[in-house]
Amino acid sequence: MSKHVLTFCAVSTAATFALPSVAAAQGAPQAASATPPALAAPKALALPAMVERTLPNGLRLVIVEQHELPVVDAQLVIRTGSEADPAGKAGLATLTANLLDEGTGTRDALALAEEVGFLAIRLGTFAGLEQSTVSLHTTRATLDSAMALMADVVLRPSFPEKEFTRLKNERLTGLLQEQDRGPAMADRAYAALVYGEDHPYGRSTSGVKESVESLSLDDTRQFWSTWYRPNNATLVLVGDLSLAEAEALAARAFGGWARATLPPAPAYASNRAAARPTAIHIVDKPKAAQSSFRIGGIGVSRSTADYYPLMVMNTALGGSFTSRLNNTLREVKGYTYGAGSSFSMRRERGPFTARAEVVSAKTDSALIEFMKELRNIRQPLPAAELAKVKRYLRLGYADGFESTGDIAAQLAGLVPYGLPLSTLGAFVAGIDKVTAADVQRVATQYLDPARLTIVIAGDRASIEPALKATRIAPVDVRDARGRPVIVP
Structure with missing residues:
Protein backbone atom coordinates (compact mmCIF):
# COMPACT_ATOMS: atom_id res chain seq x y z
CA MET A 1 0.00 0.00 0.00
CA SER A 2 2.70 2.51 1.01
CA LYS A 3 4.76 1.74 -2.06
CA HIS A 4 1.82 2.55 -4.32
CA VAL A 5 1.20 5.81 -2.48
CA LEU A 6 4.82 6.87 -2.76
CA THR A 7 4.92 6.10 -6.46
CA PHE A 8 1.75 8.07 -7.01
CA CYS A 9 3.12 11.09 -5.13
CA ALA A 10 6.35 11.11 -7.10
CA VAL A 11 4.49 11.09 -10.41
CA SER A 12 2.08 13.78 -9.23
CA THR A 13 4.92 16.06 -8.10
CA ALA A 14 6.74 15.75 -11.40
CA ALA A 15 3.57 16.53 -13.28
CA THR A 16 2.95 19.61 -11.12
CA PHE A 17 6.36 21.13 -11.83
CA ALA A 18 5.95 20.43 -15.54
CA LEU A 19 2.64 22.26 -15.83
CA PRO A 20 3.88 25.89 -16.05
CA SER A 21 6.31 25.19 -18.89
CA VAL A 22 3.68 23.20 -20.78
CA ALA A 23 1.15 25.99 -20.36
CA ALA A 24 3.65 28.59 -21.49
CA ALA A 25 4.51 26.58 -24.57
CA GLN A 26 0.86 26.21 -25.50
CA GLY A 27 -0.14 29.81 -24.88
CA ALA A 28 -3.45 30.93 -23.34
CA PRO A 29 -5.88 28.18 -22.31
CA GLN A 30 -8.61 27.40 -24.81
CA ALA A 31 -12.29 27.59 -23.97
CA ALA A 32 -13.94 24.22 -23.36
CA SER A 33 -16.20 22.97 -26.09
CA ALA A 34 -19.93 23.14 -25.38
CA THR A 35 -20.46 20.01 -27.45
CA PRO A 36 -19.72 16.71 -25.69
CA PRO A 37 -17.63 14.24 -27.65
CA ALA A 38 -19.53 11.63 -29.62
CA LEU A 39 -19.55 8.19 -28.07
CA ALA A 40 -17.98 5.43 -30.08
CA ALA A 41 -19.89 2.26 -30.79
CA PRO A 42 -19.62 -0.17 -27.87
CA LYS A 43 -17.13 -2.96 -28.34
CA ALA A 44 -18.37 -6.51 -28.43
CA LEU A 45 -18.08 -8.30 -25.08
CA ALA A 46 -15.85 -11.35 -25.33
CA LEU A 47 -16.60 -13.73 -22.48
CA PRO A 48 -14.07 -16.35 -21.35
CA ALA A 49 -14.61 -20.01 -22.13
CA MET A 50 -16.78 -21.76 -19.55
CA GLY A 255 -14.53 -36.06 -4.10
CA GLY A 256 -15.28 -37.83 -0.82
CA TRP A 257 -18.44 -35.84 -0.17
CA ALA A 258 -21.28 -38.36 0.07
CA ARG A 259 -24.33 -37.85 -2.08
CA ALA A 260 -27.82 -38.52 -0.69
CA THR A 261 -31.44 -38.63 -1.72
CA LEU A 262 -32.89 -35.14 -1.48
CA PRO A 263 -36.35 -34.40 -0.11
CA PRO A 264 -38.94 -33.05 -2.55
CA ALA A 265 -38.54 -29.38 -3.38
CA PRO A 266 -40.51 -27.17 -0.99
CA ALA A 267 -44.05 -26.54 -2.20
CA TYR A 268 -44.97 -22.87 -2.42
CA ALA A 269 -48.32 -21.62 -1.26
CA SER A 270 -50.52 -19.76 -3.72
CA ASN A 271 -49.83 -16.09 -4.36
CA ARG A 272 -52.36 -14.51 -2.05
CA ALA A 273 -52.38 -10.95 -3.33
CA ALA A 274 -52.39 -11.69 -7.06
CA ALA A 275 -55.45 -9.67 -8.07
CA ARG A 276 -56.38 -7.34 -5.21
CA PRO A 277 -57.24 -3.71 -5.96
CA THR A 278 -54.70 -1.05 -5.05
CA ALA A 279 -54.56 -0.25 -1.34
CA ILE A 280 -52.33 1.89 0.86
CA HIS A 281 -51.01 0.28 4.04
CA ILE A 282 -49.37 2.48 6.67
CA VAL A 283 -46.86 0.93 9.06
CA ASP A 284 -46.71 3.37 11.93
CA LYS A 285 -43.30 4.64 13.01
CA PRO A 286 -44.12 7.58 15.31
CA LYS A 287 -42.15 10.79 14.79
CA ALA A 288 -40.30 9.34 11.80
CA ALA A 289 -38.52 12.02 9.77
CA GLN A 290 -39.02 10.07 6.55
CA SER A 291 -41.48 7.66 4.96
CA SER A 292 -40.31 4.38 3.46
CA PHE A 293 -42.18 3.53 0.24
CA ARG A 294 -42.61 0.01 -1.17
CA ILE A 295 -44.99 -0.15 -4.14
CA GLY A 296 -45.70 -3.05 -6.49
CA GLY A 297 -46.84 -6.63 -6.50
CA ILE A 298 -46.10 -10.07 -7.91
CA GLY A 299 -43.80 -9.94 -10.91
CA VAL A 300 -42.12 -12.74 -12.86
CA SER A 301 -39.83 -15.72 -12.45
CA ARG A 302 -36.24 -15.68 -13.72
CA SER A 303 -37.23 -18.09 -16.47
CA THR A 304 -39.70 -15.63 -18.02
CA ALA A 305 -39.56 -15.16 -21.77
CA ASP A 306 -39.98 -11.43 -21.11
CA TYR A 307 -36.66 -11.06 -19.28
CA TYR A 308 -35.03 -8.68 -21.76
CA PRO A 309 -38.01 -6.37 -22.36
CA LEU A 310 -38.53 -6.18 -18.59
CA MET A 311 -34.88 -5.25 -18.07
CA VAL A 312 -35.21 -2.40 -20.57
CA MET A 313 -38.55 -1.22 -19.23
CA ASN A 314 -37.44 -1.27 -15.59
CA THR A 315 -34.17 0.51 -16.37
CA ALA A 316 -36.17 3.35 -17.90
CA LEU A 317 -38.58 3.41 -14.98
CA GLY A 318 -36.30 3.04 -11.97
CA GLY A 319 -33.26 0.89 -12.68
CA SER A 320 -30.64 3.60 -13.20
CA PHE A 321 -29.64 6.98 -11.79
CA THR A 322 -31.17 8.77 -14.77
CA SER A 323 -34.39 6.74 -14.62
CA ARG A 324 -37.77 8.42 -14.51
CA LEU A 325 -38.44 7.71 -10.85
CA ASN A 326 -35.08 8.99 -9.64
CA ASN A 327 -35.15 12.01 -11.93
CA THR A 328 -38.64 13.03 -10.83
CA LEU A 329 -38.45 12.33 -7.10
CA ARG A 330 -34.81 13.35 -6.53
CA GLU A 331 -33.71 15.78 -9.23
CA VAL A 332 -36.95 17.60 -10.03
CA LYS A 333 -38.92 17.44 -6.78
CA GLY A 334 -36.16 17.00 -4.20
CA TYR A 335 -38.23 14.62 -2.07
CA THR A 336 -35.55 11.95 -1.63
CA TYR A 337 -31.87 11.10 -2.08
CA GLY A 338 -32.84 8.27 -4.40
CA ALA A 339 -35.76 6.35 -5.87
CA GLY A 340 -35.81 3.22 -7.98
CA SER A 341 -37.51 0.00 -8.94
CA SER A 342 -36.62 -3.61 -9.60
CA PHE A 343 -37.95 -7.03 -10.55
CA SER A 344 -36.67 -9.65 -8.13
CA MET A 345 -36.80 -12.62 -10.48
CA ARG A 346 -36.75 -15.92 -8.60
CA ARG A 347 -37.62 -19.58 -9.24
CA GLU A 348 -41.24 -18.63 -8.91
CA ARG A 349 -42.74 -15.20 -9.57
CA GLY A 350 -40.77 -12.75 -7.44
CA PRO A 351 -41.94 -9.24 -6.60
CA PHE A 352 -41.77 -6.02 -8.57
CA THR A 353 -40.96 -3.17 -6.18
CA ALA A 354 -40.68 0.59 -6.59
CA ARG A 355 -39.07 2.21 -3.57
CA ALA A 356 -37.77 5.38 -1.96
CA GLU A 357 -37.14 6.95 1.42
CA VAL A 358 -39.00 10.27 1.31
CA VAL A 359 -39.02 13.25 3.63
CA SER A 360 -42.15 12.83 5.74
CA ALA A 361 -43.77 16.14 4.83
CA LYS A 362 -43.82 15.13 1.14
CA THR A 363 -45.27 11.64 1.57
CA ASP A 364 -48.54 12.39 -0.23
CA SER A 365 -46.81 14.36 -2.98
CA ALA A 366 -44.30 11.57 -3.52
CA LEU A 367 -47.07 8.99 -3.83
CA ILE A 368 -48.75 11.10 -6.49
CA GLU A 369 -45.49 11.21 -8.47
CA PHE A 370 -44.94 7.47 -8.07
CA MET A 371 -48.39 6.77 -9.50
CA LYS A 372 -47.82 9.18 -12.40
CA GLU A 373 -44.61 7.44 -13.41
CA LEU A 374 -46.15 3.97 -13.07
CA ARG A 375 -48.93 5.07 -15.42
CA ASN A 376 -46.64 6.89 -17.84
CA ILE A 377 -44.28 3.96 -18.34
CA ARG A 378 -47.21 2.11 -19.92
CA GLN A 379 -47.13 4.61 -22.79
CA PRO A 380 -44.80 4.16 -25.81
CA LEU A 381 -41.16 4.77 -24.89
CA PRO A 382 -39.61 7.56 -27.01
CA ALA A 383 -36.96 6.35 -29.44
CA ALA A 384 -34.20 8.43 -27.85
CA GLU A 385 -34.96 7.09 -24.36
CA LEU A 386 -35.11 3.51 -25.64
CA ALA A 387 -31.74 3.90 -27.33
CA LYS A 388 -30.20 5.44 -24.20
CA VAL A 389 -31.48 2.67 -21.93
CA LYS A 390 -30.29 -0.12 -24.22
CA ARG A 391 -26.86 1.47 -24.51
CA TYR A 392 -26.68 1.83 -20.71
CA LEU A 393 -27.44 -1.86 -20.26
CA ARG A 394 -24.99 -2.99 -22.93
CA LEU A 395 -22.11 -0.88 -21.63
CA GLY A 396 -22.78 -1.64 -17.97
CA TYR A 397 -22.97 -5.38 -18.49
CA ALA A 398 -19.21 -5.67 -18.99
CA ASP A 399 -18.63 -4.40 -15.43
CA GLY A 400 -19.81 -7.77 -14.16
CA PHE A 401 -16.83 -9.56 -15.70
CA GLU A 402 -13.87 -7.40 -14.64
CA SER A 403 -12.36 -9.73 -12.03
CA THR A 404 -12.28 -13.41 -11.21
CA GLY A 405 -14.66 -12.71 -8.36
CA ASP A 406 -17.09 -10.94 -10.70
CA ILE A 407 -17.08 -13.84 -13.15
CA ALA A 408 -17.57 -16.38 -10.37
CA ALA A 409 -20.52 -14.39 -9.03
CA GLN A 410 -22.13 -14.18 -12.47
CA LEU A 411 -21.85 -17.94 -12.93
CA ALA A 412 -23.05 -18.69 -9.40
CA GLY A 413 -26.08 -16.50 -10.08
CA LEU A 414 -27.27 -18.91 -12.76
CA VAL A 415 -27.25 -21.96 -10.48
CA PRO A 416 -30.42 -21.50 -8.39
CA TYR A 417 -32.52 -21.13 -11.55
CA GLY A 418 -31.00 -23.93 -13.60
CA LEU A 419 -30.00 -21.52 -16.36
CA PRO A 420 -27.43 -22.64 -18.95
CA LEU A 421 -23.99 -21.03 -19.09
CA SER A 422 -24.88 -19.60 -22.52
CA THR A 423 -27.27 -17.23 -20.73
CA LEU A 424 -24.39 -14.86 -19.96
CA GLY A 425 -23.31 -14.55 -23.57
CA ALA A 426 -26.87 -13.97 -24.79
CA PHE A 427 -27.49 -10.81 -22.76
CA VAL A 428 -26.32 -8.11 -25.19
CA ALA A 429 -28.10 -9.64 -28.18
CA GLY A 430 -31.25 -10.04 -26.09
CA ILE A 431 -31.23 -6.38 -25.11
CA ASP A 432 -30.52 -5.27 -28.69
CA LYS A 433 -33.66 -7.03 -29.94
CA VAL A 434 -36.03 -5.20 -27.58
CA THR A 435 -38.39 -2.79 -29.33
CA ALA A 436 -40.56 0.03 -28.03
CA ALA A 437 -43.57 -2.20 -28.62
CA ASP A 438 -42.01 -4.89 -26.42
CA VAL A 439 -41.47 -2.37 -23.63
CA GLN A 440 -45.03 -1.12 -23.79
CA ARG A 441 -46.39 -4.65 -23.84
CA VAL A 442 -44.58 -5.78 -20.69
CA ALA A 443 -45.28 -2.51 -18.88
CA THR A 444 -48.98 -2.93 -19.60
CA GLN A 445 -48.94 -6.60 -18.67
CA TYR A 446 -46.96 -6.46 -15.43
CA LEU A 447 -47.56 -2.96 -14.03
CA ASP A 448 -51.22 -2.24 -13.35
CA PRO A 449 -51.80 0.91 -11.27
CA ALA A 450 -55.19 -0.52 -10.29
CA ARG A 451 -53.56 -3.62 -8.76
CA LEU A 452 -50.79 -2.39 -6.49
CA THR A 453 -49.75 -3.07 -2.92
CA ILE A 454 -48.55 0.21 -1.42
CA VAL A 455 -46.72 0.07 1.90
CA ILE A 456 -45.53 3.26 3.58
CA ALA A 457 -43.68 3.05 6.88
CA GLY A 458 -43.75 6.44 8.56
CA ASP A 459 -45.36 8.72 11.12
CA ARG A 460 -49.01 7.79 10.78
CA ALA A 461 -50.27 10.84 12.67
CA SER A 462 -48.77 13.24 10.13
CA ILE A 463 -49.06 11.26 6.86
CA GLU A 464 -52.41 9.47 7.08
CA PRO A 465 -54.75 12.49 6.54
CA ALA A 466 -52.78 13.66 3.50
CA LEU A 467 -52.65 10.17 2.01
CA LYS A 468 -56.40 9.79 2.38
CA ALA A 469 -56.87 13.19 0.73
CA THR A 470 -55.11 11.98 -2.41
CA ARG A 471 -57.98 9.51 -2.94
CA ILE A 472 -55.56 7.22 -4.74
CA ALA A 473 -56.71 4.17 -2.79
CA PRO A 474 -58.19 3.11 0.56
CA VAL A 475 -55.84 3.53 3.52
CA ASP A 476 -55.42 1.18 6.46
CA VAL A 477 -52.82 0.52 9.17
CA ARG A 478 -50.67 -2.60 9.46
CA ASP A 479 -47.91 -3.81 11.73
CA ALA A 480 -44.43 -4.69 10.48
CA ARG A 481 -45.63 -8.20 9.59
CA GLY A 482 -48.43 -6.85 7.44
CA ARG A 483 -51.14 -7.74 9.92
CA PRO A 484 -54.12 -5.39 10.43
CA VAL A 485 -53.91 -2.94 13.33
CA ILE A 486 -57.10 -1.76 14.98
CA VAL A 487 -56.90 2.00 15.41
CA PRO A 488 -59.26 4.37 17.22
Missing part, protein backbone atom coordinates in the same frame (compact mmCIF):
# COMPACT_ATOMS: atom_id res chain seq x y z
CA VAL A 51 -16.47 -25.52 -19.10
CA GLU A 52 -18.74 -27.91 -17.20
CA ARG A 53 -17.76 -31.17 -15.56
CA THR A 54 -19.43 -33.47 -13.02
CA LEU A 55 -17.69 -35.50 -10.31
CA PRO A 56 -18.81 -39.10 -9.66
CA ASN A 57 -20.65 -37.99 -6.51
CA GLY A 58 -22.84 -35.60 -8.52
CA LEU A 59 -21.01 -32.34 -7.78
CA ARG A 60 -21.24 -30.11 -10.83
CA LEU A 61 -18.16 -28.09 -11.72
CA VAL A 62 -18.05 -24.86 -13.73
CA ILE A 63 -14.50 -23.86 -14.60
CA VAL A 64 -13.12 -20.68 -16.18
CA GLU A 65 -9.42 -20.13 -16.86
CA GLN A 66 -8.26 -16.55 -16.21
CA HIS A 67 -4.48 -16.20 -16.15
CA GLU A 68 -4.02 -12.42 -15.98
CA LEU A 69 -3.40 -12.49 -12.22
CA PRO A 70 -2.27 -15.33 -9.90
CA VAL A 71 -5.60 -15.50 -8.05
CA VAL A 72 -8.54 -17.89 -7.91
CA ASP A 73 -12.16 -17.37 -6.83
CA ALA A 74 -14.42 -20.27 -5.90
CA GLN A 75 -18.10 -20.34 -5.08
CA LEU A 76 -19.88 -23.46 -3.87
CA VAL A 77 -23.61 -22.99 -4.41
CA ILE A 78 -26.13 -25.20 -2.63
CA ARG A 79 -29.43 -24.99 -4.52
CA THR A 80 -31.43 -24.60 -1.31
CA GLY A 81 -31.95 -21.63 0.97
CA SER A 82 -34.55 -20.26 3.34
CA GLU A 83 -37.34 -21.48 1.05
CA ALA A 84 -36.74 -24.85 2.78
CA ASP A 85 -37.09 -23.49 6.32
CA PRO A 86 -39.65 -25.75 8.07
CA ALA A 87 -42.90 -24.25 9.32
CA GLY A 88 -42.24 -22.12 12.37
CA LYS A 89 -38.46 -22.27 11.79
CA ALA A 90 -37.90 -19.21 9.59
CA GLY A 91 -34.27 -18.14 9.78
CA LEU A 92 -32.87 -21.68 9.93
CA ALA A 93 -31.07 -21.67 6.56
CA THR A 94 -29.27 -18.40 7.27
CA LEU A 95 -28.29 -19.41 10.79
CA THR A 96 -26.96 -22.74 9.46
CA ALA A 97 -24.82 -20.93 6.88
CA ASN A 98 -23.53 -18.52 9.53
CA LEU A 99 -22.41 -21.47 11.68
CA LEU A 100 -20.35 -23.20 8.99
CA ASP A 101 -17.24 -21.08 9.52
CA GLU A 102 -17.51 -21.02 13.31
CA GLY A 103 -15.64 -24.28 13.74
CA THR A 104 -14.84 -27.51 11.95
CA GLY A 105 -13.86 -31.00 12.98
CA THR A 106 -10.23 -29.98 13.42
CA ARG A 107 -10.45 -26.26 14.24
CA ASP A 108 -12.44 -24.09 16.60
CA ALA A 109 -13.65 -20.64 15.53
CA LEU A 110 -10.43 -18.91 16.65
CA ALA A 111 -8.15 -21.41 14.91
CA LEU A 112 -10.21 -21.13 11.75
CA ALA A 113 -9.98 -17.34 11.80
CA GLU A 114 -6.24 -17.49 12.42
CA GLU A 115 -5.70 -19.78 9.44
CA VAL A 116 -7.76 -17.53 7.19
CA GLY A 117 -5.55 -14.64 8.28
CA PHE A 118 -2.33 -16.63 7.87
CA LEU A 119 -3.25 -17.64 4.33
CA ALA A 120 -4.44 -14.08 3.55
CA ILE A 121 -7.64 -15.36 1.93
CA ARG A 122 -11.30 -14.42 2.06
CA LEU A 123 -13.74 -17.14 3.12
CA GLY A 124 -17.43 -16.39 3.50
CA THR A 125 -20.72 -18.18 4.08
CA PHE A 126 -24.17 -16.93 3.12
CA ALA A 127 -27.73 -18.10 2.59
CA GLY A 128 -30.53 -16.41 0.66
CA LEU A 129 -34.00 -17.41 -0.38
CA GLU A 130 -33.03 -20.05 -2.92
CA GLN A 131 -29.38 -20.82 -2.37
CA SER A 132 -26.68 -21.22 0.27
CA THR A 133 -23.14 -20.23 -0.71
CA VAL A 134 -19.59 -20.68 0.53
CA SER A 135 -17.15 -18.36 -1.25
CA LEU A 136 -13.36 -18.24 -1.41
CA HIS A 137 -10.79 -15.79 -2.78
CA THR A 138 -7.16 -16.89 -2.70
CA THR A 139 -3.84 -16.48 -4.43
CA ARG A 140 -2.50 -19.24 -6.62
CA ALA A 141 0.32 -19.84 -4.12
CA THR A 142 -2.09 -20.73 -1.31
CA LEU A 143 -4.76 -22.39 -3.45
CA ASP A 144 -4.36 -25.97 -2.18
CA SER A 145 -4.43 -24.97 1.48
CA ALA A 146 -7.30 -22.54 0.94
CA MET A 147 -9.42 -25.07 -0.91
CA ALA A 148 -8.79 -27.66 1.81
CA LEU A 149 -10.00 -25.11 4.36
CA MET A 150 -13.08 -24.36 2.29
CA ALA A 151 -13.87 -28.07 2.07
CA ASP A 152 -13.43 -28.43 5.83
CA VAL A 153 -16.04 -25.72 6.38
CA VAL A 154 -18.51 -27.33 3.97
CA LEU A 155 -18.00 -31.01 4.83
CA ARG A 156 -16.98 -31.03 8.49
CA PRO A 157 -18.62 -28.15 10.39
CA SER A 158 -18.66 -28.84 14.12
CA PHE A 159 -21.68 -26.68 15.00
CA PRO A 160 -20.29 -25.60 18.39
CA GLU A 161 -22.99 -24.85 20.92
CA LYS A 162 -21.23 -21.73 22.20
CA GLU A 163 -21.13 -20.14 18.75
CA PHE A 164 -24.70 -21.22 18.03
CA THR A 165 -25.91 -19.46 21.18
CA ARG A 166 -23.93 -16.33 20.32
CA LEU A 167 -25.20 -16.13 16.73
CA LYS A 168 -28.77 -16.83 17.81
CA ASN A 169 -28.64 -14.03 20.38
CA GLU A 170 -27.12 -11.69 17.80
CA ARG A 171 -29.96 -12.54 15.43
CA LEU A 172 -32.57 -11.81 18.10
CA THR A 173 -30.88 -8.48 18.85
CA GLY A 174 -30.87 -7.61 15.15
CA LEU A 175 -34.56 -8.42 14.86
CA LEU A 176 -35.29 -6.16 17.82
CA GLN A 177 -33.31 -3.34 16.22
CA GLU A 178 -35.27 -3.73 12.98
CA GLN A 179 -38.40 -2.62 14.83
CA ASP A 180 -36.97 0.90 14.91
CA ARG A 181 -35.88 1.01 11.25
CA GLY A 182 -38.45 2.28 8.80
CA PRO A 183 -36.95 0.65 5.69
CA ALA A 184 -36.77 -2.76 7.40
CA MET A 185 -40.34 -2.41 8.66
CA ALA A 186 -41.54 -1.53 5.16
CA ASP A 187 -39.65 -4.45 3.59
CA ARG A 188 -41.14 -7.01 5.96
CA ALA A 189 -44.70 -5.71 5.74
CA TYR A 190 -44.52 -5.43 1.95
CA ALA A 191 -43.36 -9.02 1.47
CA ALA A 192 -46.04 -10.35 3.81
CA LEU A 193 -48.80 -8.33 2.17
CA VAL A 194 -47.84 -9.32 -1.36
CA TYR A 195 -47.31 -13.04 -0.70
CA GLY A 196 -48.68 -13.86 2.74
CA GLU A 197 -46.65 -15.12 5.68
CA ASP A 198 -47.24 -18.74 4.64
CA HIS A 199 -45.22 -18.22 1.45
CA PRO A 200 -41.37 -18.30 1.51
CA TYR A 201 -41.29 -15.01 -0.39
CA GLY A 202 -43.52 -13.44 2.26
CA ARG A 203 -41.02 -14.07 5.06
CA SER A 204 -37.65 -12.59 5.87
CA THR A 205 -34.67 -14.91 5.53
CA SER A 206 -33.72 -13.79 9.06
CA GLY A 207 -36.96 -15.10 10.54
CA VAL A 208 -38.96 -13.48 13.32
CA LYS A 209 -38.48 -13.45 17.08
CA GLU A 210 -40.66 -16.52 17.70
CA SER A 211 -39.15 -18.62 14.93
CA VAL A 212 -35.55 -17.80 15.87
CA GLU A 213 -36.21 -18.52 19.54
CA SER A 214 -37.50 -21.96 18.53
CA LEU A 215 -34.32 -22.90 16.61
CA SER A 216 -32.10 -25.55 18.16
CA LEU A 217 -28.59 -26.74 17.41
CA ASP A 218 -30.06 -30.00 16.13
CA ASP A 219 -32.16 -28.01 13.66
CA THR A 220 -29.03 -26.54 12.07
CA ARG A 221 -27.31 -29.92 11.94
CA GLN A 222 -30.38 -31.45 10.31
CA PHE A 223 -30.65 -28.69 7.70
CA TRP A 224 -26.97 -29.09 6.83
CA SER A 225 -27.06 -32.89 6.60
CA THR A 226 -30.23 -32.79 4.47
CA TRP A 227 -29.40 -30.12 1.90
CA TYR A 228 -25.60 -29.75 1.84
CA ARG A 229 -25.01 -32.61 -0.58
CA PRO A 230 -22.87 -32.79 -3.74
CA ASN A 231 -25.85 -33.73 -5.91
CA ASN A 232 -27.47 -30.47 -4.74
CA ALA A 233 -24.42 -28.28 -5.38
CA THR A 234 -22.31 -26.57 -8.03
CA LEU A 235 -18.67 -25.55 -7.54
CA VAL A 236 -17.57 -22.56 -9.61
CA LEU A 237 -13.80 -22.13 -10.08
CA VAL A 238 -12.42 -19.05 -11.84
CA GLY A 239 -8.80 -17.99 -12.06
CA ASP A 240 -5.20 -18.95 -12.64
CA LEU A 241 -5.52 -22.69 -13.05
CA SER A 242 -5.95 -25.06 -15.97
CA LEU A 243 -8.97 -27.23 -16.59
CA ALA A 244 -7.08 -30.33 -15.50
CA GLU A 245 -5.81 -28.61 -12.36
CA ALA A 246 -9.31 -27.44 -11.48
CA GLU A 247 -10.79 -30.90 -11.85
CA ALA A 248 -8.02 -32.47 -9.76
CA LEU A 249 -8.36 -29.79 -7.10
CA ALA A 250 -12.14 -30.25 -6.84
CA ALA A 251 -11.75 -34.05 -6.67
CA ARG A 252 -9.20 -33.80 -3.83
CA ALA A 253 -11.29 -31.37 -1.82
CA PHE A 254 -14.83 -32.63 -2.49
